Amino acid sequence: MEQTLDLIxxxxxxWRATFDDGLWDMALGLFLLALTAEKTLVHFPVAESVRMSIFVGLELAAILVVGAGKRLFTLPRxxxxxxxxxxxxxxxxxxxxxxxxVLLGAALWVGMEKSTGLSIYLQQAMPALWAVAALITFGLSAYLFEYRRLYFIGVLYAATVPLLRFLETLYSPVAASLVAFGVPALIILVMGEMAFVRFLxxxxxxxxxA
Amino acid sequence: MTPGRGSSTAGMEHLEIDKLIHEPARMMVMAHLYVVSEADFVFLIHHTGLTWGNLSAHLTKLEKAGYVAVEKSFVGKKPRTRLRLTELGRSAFNEYRSQLQKMLSDIPD
Incomplete structure (x- = not known):
């Protein structure tokens, strides 16, 4: 039993026990995996409906991981x-x-995908805007939630687009997308799974x- | 005089300590319920380390004293017991804390 009594x-x-289960990490990893699939499959002859289905499927899986995981594993414990x-x-x-x-991220994502109407300066600034937006939102959320792993997840999210722009100059777009989005997604997923197993x-x- | 309250040992007659809260396990239960709005049985087991039966016995005493409100409901087919401190319980715990602080500050170096 607890031996000291510090109410704070x-x-x-x-409060922090809420995030010990690693489910939010896994959901954020799956969300980034959805972006990886979207970024990678666009370079293959895959119908847009199939691409969208994979994207939406992974997003739904992220929601399911949190919803069902909390209900089946976390709350009974x-x-x-x-x-x-x-x-x-x-x-x-x-x-x-x-x-x-989410709104800002979606706007930046669309801006990067369909950048024909944007000025050259804005196009060049997109990776930096993405990184700053990710760092601020994840940083603030991590601070308010006292969810420390979220700082690291925020850094990984922030790194994706600038890394993609850099890697595209060296490798094929598919390889660049897989490394820039897929590797951070896998790191976050593994981190979440480790936290989940430790929690269980x-x-x-x-x-x-009786 | 609130439930569980009584005068303590000789030499400290001016101090009254709530013996119902003063028991370590019950103090932990009260402290955990004090820092949240409400919680269920499993939350208290997880955070206090008490067994199901032990916690149940302590909660019965706290409920009888009017310190803890117990609300039983069903989520689907599963029973859920929601617990929260009553106003009386919250003020008793506050009073207990100040009594304890006063009592310890009265001890000479």
């Missing part, structure tokens, strides 16, 4: 908790930041006594 630490430990108003206010902020980040081992389901 108790609350923080309970660490239980349900409703945090205090201060925490809920922080959660609200993160939700707003995440929504804005360290946190058994409590047995109800």
């Amino acid at each position: 630490a108790l609350e923080r430990r309970a 660490i239980g349900h908790v409703k945090f205090n108003a201060k925490r809920r206010a922080k959660l609200g902020k993160v939700e707003i930041i995440s929504a804005l980040a 081992r360290a946190t058994p389901v409590p047995e109800e006594e």
Whole structure:
């Protein structure tokens, strides 16, 4: 049993336990894998409907990992908790930041894919804009959530587009896409899986006594 | 006088400590419920390290004292027990903390 009584630490430990399971890492890894598939398959003779199906399928898999994983594995182990108003206010902020980040990311992505109407300066600035947007949104979310692995995930996300632009000058577009998006996606996925396995081992389901 | 309260040992008659909260396991339960709005049984087991039966026994005492509100419901076919500190429980825990601090600060170096 706990031997000290630090109420702030108790609350923080309970909050951080929410991310111990690695499910959000895996979901973010799958999301980046969806972008990898999109970026890579565009260079192959694959119908757009198939490409979109793969993209949407991986996005849905990311949502499923979090939804089903929390329900089947996490909640039976660490239980349900409703945090205090201060925490809920922080959660609200993160939700707003995440929504804005998704919109901004989508706008930048479309801007990079269909850059014909953009000025040359804006086209050149796109990788830097992507990196800054990723660092700010992931950094803020990591700070507000106290979810430390998210800082590293943010750095990996931020590196993708600038790395792609750099690698495209050296290798084929397929190889560049696979390395720039696929490798960070796999790193995040493996990190999430390791956290998940560690969580399952360290946190058994409590047995109800007869 | 609130439930579980009584005068403590000789020489400290001016101090009253809530004996119901003062038991270590119950103090941990109260502390965990104090820092969140509400939680379920599994959350408390995970964070306090108590067994199911032990926690159940302590919660019964805290519920009888009016410190903890217990709400039982079903999510699908699974029962869920939601627990939260009552206003009485929250103020009793606050009082307990200040009593404890005062008692310890009264001890000479």
